[in-house]
Amino acid sequence: MGTRVAAIDFYLENGDLMRRMFAQAGIDVVEADSRKGQEATTVLRGVQGIITSYGDFSASVIDALDPTVKVISRTGVGVDNIDVEAATRRGIAVCYVPGYATEVVSTHAIALALAVLRRITEADRNVRAGKWDLAHLPALGQVAGRTFGIVGYGAIGRETARKAAGLGFDVVVWSRSLEREGAAATPEGYPCLPLDTLVSTADVVSLHTALVPATRNLIDRRRIARMKPGAVLVNTARGGLVDAAALACALEEGRLFGAGLDVFPEEPLDSGSPLVRAPRTVLTPHAAYQSEEAVRELCERSVQAVIDVVQGRAPADCINPSVL
Structure with a gap:
């Protein structure tokens, strides 16, 4: 039997690109649409690699994998659906x-902040309904004189900060690493604040931190x-960074x-969620990463890792290079 890999819940529209890359490398790929890794056990038998978007690779699933498996590649910047410790043990x-x-x-992130502040979606609905009078539109917010709080200062947090500052x-x-270092400011000169101070002083609070046990419900009812x-x-x-019920x-x-x-804590967002009914919200379907260029890069890099x-x-x- 030749080299074979499994694509579990591979949600990208670049499926043809994935198949072509594996074929060019002489690797067969089998596919299953399943959020639960254990529900795809037949597909996973005898494979050398796995590529997944949202497949659930908990410790029990990983422990049940065949010894042939050498790699699990996630099409994303986070690996919260993969038990890295269990994978490392294996x-x-x-x-x-x-x-x-x-x-x-x-x-x-900037677009969402501006859409909410300027009430873009509400204004659009009013115009379509023939409500031209501004009396139908609550007061709009502005940028000047307002504070943009960045929670998490990795690559995306830094770029969001740069763009927010450029707008005025x-x-x-706030970031865990900068707080541990006792930094008073970022290298770019933005003040570092304790998280409770940031949420109580910022006009916009934008989240850019990873979801780990310490950050689950980081923005809870109290904050x-x-x-x-x-x-x-x-x-x-x-x-999972936000207590959705408290926010609603x-x-x-x-x-x-x-x-x-x-x-959202559960995706797809249920139509009965209180966030759907909550006023003054702009909701998008986990689409922030989406652009033709970004999705192609995501597919190419995640497939190449398996190859x-x-x-x-x-x-x-590789998040655990000691196994290589």
């Missing part, structure tokens, strides 16, 4: 694609209550100006 390389969407995600926002930052009256929350990172309640009660959300490992080469982006 000697399985876990690869990902850091930095591929820095430009588009940072732009999307005053930028402040939402600390936010400035009339503040905007933007999340293009991970849905704050929006319903008018304590926040609004929210721009691209990610490299199964053919005995070190991949470009």
